[in-house]
Amino acid sequence: MINNSINELHHGLLKKDFSSVELAEYFLSRIKKLNPSINAFITVDEEKSLGQAKLADEKISKGDLNPLTGIPIAQKDIFCAKGWKTTCGSLMLDNFISPYDAYVIEAFNKAGSVNLGKTNMDEFAMGSSNETSYYGPVKNPWNLDYVPGGSSGGSAAAVASRMAPIATGTDTGGSIRQPASLCGLTGLKPTYGLVSRFGMIAFASSLDQAGPMALTAEDCAHMLNVMAGYDERDSTCINRPKEDYLANLDHSIQGLKIGIPKEFFDEGLDANVQKLVEEALNEYKKLGAELVDISLPNTSLAIPVYYVIAPAEASSNLSRYDGVRYGYRAKEYKDLMDMYFKTREQGFGEEVKRRILIGTYVLSAGYYDAYYLKAQKIRKLISNDFKEAFTKCDVIMGPAAPSVAFKSGDKKEDPLAMYLQDIYTISTNLAGLPGMSLPVGQTQGLPVGLQIIGNYFKESQMLNMAHAYQQKTQWHKMMPEGV
Amino acid sequence: MDWDIVIGIETHVQLKTQSKQFSAASIAYGAEPNSQACLVSLAYPGVLPVLNKEAVKCAIRFGLATDAAIAIRSVFARKNYFYPDLPKGYQISQYELPIVNHGKLTIKVGDEDKVVRILRAHLEEDAGKSVHGVSQGKSGIDLNRAGTPLLEIVTEPDMSSADEAVAYAKKLHELVQWIGICDGNMQEGSFRCDVNVSVKKKGTDKLGTRREIKNLNSFKFIKQAIDYEVNWQIETLEDGGTIEQSTILFNPDTGETRAMRTKEEANDYRYFPDPDLLPLDVNDDMINEIKSTMTELPAEVSQNLQKNLGLSEYDANEITADRAVTDFFMQVVEKGASAKITANWILGNLYSRLNESNVEIQNCPISIDALANLIKRIDDSTISNNAAKKVFDRMWQDNQLTVDAIIDDLGLKQISDSGEIESLVQQVVDSNASMVEEFKSGKDKAFNALVGQVMKLSKGKANPSQVSDILRKKIS
Structure with a gap:
């Protein structure tokens, strides 16, 4: 079961090779064994998981099923799940039991999937190494001295160590693609508005998007079939016909044009990573695709723009954590103001507070035009770069992250170095475009990811491209030692 | 400054x-x-x-x-x-x-x-x-x-x-x-x-x-x-x-x-x-869809009440200050009641009674029909304005009775027969010679006193304007 795809697990369930309960028990036992060293899960609740598995078995025996019925899944702890502790990686929500399900949770429940637990993450999704979590850092299964990336590092480590076959993630500036890259997974951030944000705890509302993390493009397609869909509870969710993301997986990619942005291959890129990305591009050439040089001239502005817009939105989104209605409240305080100060001082970690401060600053009277407004204008320029680029190519490819995983603690004290981790992923969030990462090799025993950026709602085409590569290569099947 | x-x-x-x-x-x-x-x-x-x-x-x-x-x-x-x-x-x-x-x-x-x-x-x-x-x-x-x-x-x-x-x-x-x-x-x-x-x-x-x-x-x-x-x-x-x-x-x-x-x-x-x-x-x-559901605004309705129904600007504005009152007013008038008298009655007696009883006009115990009938009886001189107040009081208490039944019951029907009024006037002139003299010597007040005497003699039922006309003819 350990390396089975969703299709294989589905057939196993159908043929009664194993039941959903057995499948859940198997992965729960792996969590019990591996999680103490990897720390990928914040909350595991065997009773709840097995309850869902029993229901799935009933469905299966009645023939009322779809490909995800009975399949175990790890859910990032950013998604509110009814009856589950939902912390977002923060002390602020350490005592928060969600009274409701997020759209994404609801969708997987409806499909009959089995929630294995809630995965660790950078606090409020702010981080690229999973070291900002209140629940301690997550370790990279490929080498426990290294970070798994972030913020969906718990989900990435859970799948890479086979504690779960699939997991959900969210991506505000690279939080699905960078950990997928660092842990050797396939992960996809959909077009902004494809997956409802309802019940997904907000970091930066105009950038946040939920997506699948799995071993293969095919599994991501299965997951996206469940996750994508219109939900009127999210006003930014786009109402469009549902697609079958499996339908085009086996299409030929002959003649498709791959844009190679020169700005993604600059001095910031690790040479070994560059080499493996270029080898992957060669593989695509062999598959019949055509490489074209393109330029995304405003790429260097993506990080500064992001670190105005995302903190601005976050500073406001996180105002609700005030100790009044739910969540953490300081034990002792003199008056209301003191309660606010102490609650937020104690309840939030360093990185979250740093970003609240930046966000509050850039929105302040007298600074708004110079920072926030200007950032919004540049955001438009970045979108226009992509629009222009997509007149010359079907998809864009490049590295997902500038390096392989780095050692725990290496960048913790240097926020700017940490922010550069997302240099190749952030611009797609700013433009609202879909992006994905798939494993294309290893260096020093650590995985390297190739990023595919598609045009709006071209997830199907991106999955087709990734799947074509995975039919010819084995990188997605590699498994860390010791798990 | x-x-x-x-x-x-x-x-x-x-x-x-x-x-x-x-x-x-x-x-x-x-x-x-x-x-x-x-x-x-x-x-x-x-x-x-x-x-x-x-x-x-x-x-x-x-x-x-x-x-x-x-x-x-x-x-x-x-x-x-x-x-x-x-x-x-x-x-x-x-x-x-x-x-x-x-x-x-x-x-x-x-x-x-x-x-x-x-x-x-x-x-x-x-x-x-x-x-x-x-x-x-x-x-x-x-x-x-x-x-x-x-x-x-x-x-x-x-x-x-x-x-x-x-x-x-x-x-x-x-x-x-x-x-x-x-x-x-x-x-x-x-x-x-x-x-x-x-x-x-x-x-x-x-x-x-x-x-x-x-x-x-x-x-x-x-x-x-x-x-x-x-x-x-x-x-x-x-x-x-x-x-x-x-x-x-x-x-x-x-x-x-x-x-x-x-x-x-x-x-x-x-x-x-x-x-x-x-x-x-x-x-x-x-916008057009919403526009199509909107009726006239108070200012326009007020204009129409003045132009088409002859209300004073003041009365028209007072009526249209409240949509429910306007609706009530229009319905009474549509039953054939005089617009001016209706406006006076709504803004006067009805308003004060609604206020006293803390009742919204939508819940007025007197029906549109009943009020319209009352106003018609004032308009056709069946009862005087003062008599109408008594009828109104009774209607407020008992909304089962018809206006005409109350008028009969209270004996309030106005005397509009000129022969009958003439004889009443004559009686008053005969028994108040000094007052008649006062009037003739230029004291207008005396005239009103004489009218009052006639009204008293008729128990309030004589049509006051007729009384006034006949008296003036008689003693001028």
Whole structure:
């Protein structure tokens, strides 16, 4: 079961090779064994998981099923799940039991999937190494001295160590693609508005998007079939016909044009990573695709723009954590103001507070035009770069992250170095475009990811491209030692 | 020294929708604390706002009723500040791009019409309520009101006295109820005014520094607060002091205003467009659809009542101050009752009786038909106006009886037979020779006394104008 795809697990369930309960028990036992060293899960609740598995078995025996019925899944702890502790990686929500399900949770429940637990993450999704979590850092299964990336590092480590076959993630500036890259997974951030944000705890509302993390493009397609869909509870969710993301997986990619942005291959890129990305591009050439040089001239502005817009939105989104209605409240305080100060001082970690401060600053009277407004204008320029680029190519490819995983603690004290981790992923969030990462090799025993950026709602085409590569290569099947 | 008073008003109008501005929770008043606080009202992690389309329609109705421009695109922003009854830590409110711009409302100042310009009207959500004194050393938070849809209507500083300000507030209060967007209940906070007041030396152009009196929820308080504040500002300036821009509160118990916070202490609200909500786009089809559901406005109806039914301007304006009264009036008139007498009766006897009994006109115990019949009997001289009051009293108590039955029962039928009146007049002339003499010698008062004698003799049933005619002929 350990390396089975969703299709294989589905057939196993159908043929009664194993039941959903057995499948859940198997992965729960792996969590019990591996999680103490990897720390990928914040909350595991065997009773709840097995309850869902029993229901799935009933469905299966009645023939009322779809490909995800009975399949175990790890859910990032950013998604509110009814009856589950939902912390977002923060002390602020350490005592928060969600009274409701997020759209994404609801969708997987409806499909009959089995929630294995809630995965660790950078606090409020702010981080690229999973070291900002209140629940301690997550370790990279490929080498426990290294970070798994972030913020969906718990989900990435859970799948890479086979504690779960699939997991959900969210991506505000690279939080699905960078950990997928660092842990050797396939992960996809959909077009902004494809997956409802309802019940997904907000970091930066105009950038946040939920997506699948799995071993293969095919599994991501299965997951996206469940996750994508219109939900009127999210006003930014786009109402469009549902697609079958499996339908085009086996299409030929002959003649498709791959844009190679020169700005993604600059001095910031690790040479070994560059080499493996270029080898992957060669593989695509062999598959019949055509490489074209393109330029995304405003790429260097993506990080500064992001670190105005995302903190601005976050500073406001996180105002609700005030100790009044739910969540953490300081034990002792003199008056209301003191309660606010102490609650937020104690309840939030360093990185979250740093970003609240930046966000509050850039929105302040007298600074708004110079920072926030200007950032919004540049955001438009970045979108226009992509629009222009997509007149010359079907998809864009490049590295997902500038390096392989780095050692725990290496960048913790240097926020700017940490922010550069997302240099190749952030611009797609700013433009609202879909992006994905798939494993294309290893260096020093650590995985390297190739990023595919598609045009709006071209997830199907991106999955087709990734799947074509995975039919010819084995990188997605590699498994860390010791798990 | 003479001073000009400059007043602008911001009114928070609670919209008459079923649910909140951005969630499905009910907005009914007076529910158990927090029983109408859904997850969105409580600002739980992960919840998102969804705009209430009914509130948008209300805003458009208001824009159309004040001849304003409806913005084809308006934007919701976040106004950020911390307060326990503000669950998200920000209020969603339209800031730079409101849905309604540049409207106007005409008020009456003495005999003159005056146009008050409306700068803008924007949609926003209300905060919750802090409840103090429930338990020792603690405050309670009731979030039932959090998220209630409001339309904030902002005027230009066009009013120049407390009376004008009150006239505007009353007119606006009438209008928002007339077009069905607000229940107008001021005690429950459905209509609250913030009044900006400043003074400047007469004849100068430069506006003085303003102070904003917050949250006035009665016309009386608006008047009292402005009067007090204007005096205070003038005294302060004449004593050589300066006015500091500030937000102030009016205390109805003392009739005084006091500063709450100055400009320096004001929050930096860090407004920015709410990324959870798309810009609000309104198209012509939507506007036209709303237009098609709108009936005439009070001013137009008042004009028609004057032109077509011959009402005085005063009566027409009084009737059209309230849509329910207008509807009631029109229905009585449609039954064939005289418009003028109907207006007099509604604004006189009926109003005072409704007020005394604290009954809304919609629940008037006297039916439209019955009132119409009563007025017809006055009009055709079957009964006098005074006799009609007695009939009215009986009808109020017993709405089963017909008008004619009551008239018969009380024996109030008016004597309009000229022969009968003539004989009554003759009796009075005969037995009051001295009074007749007085009249003849030029004392007009004596004439009225003689009429009174005839009326008394007829037990009030003689038609007074006939009595007057016949008497005059007889003794002139």
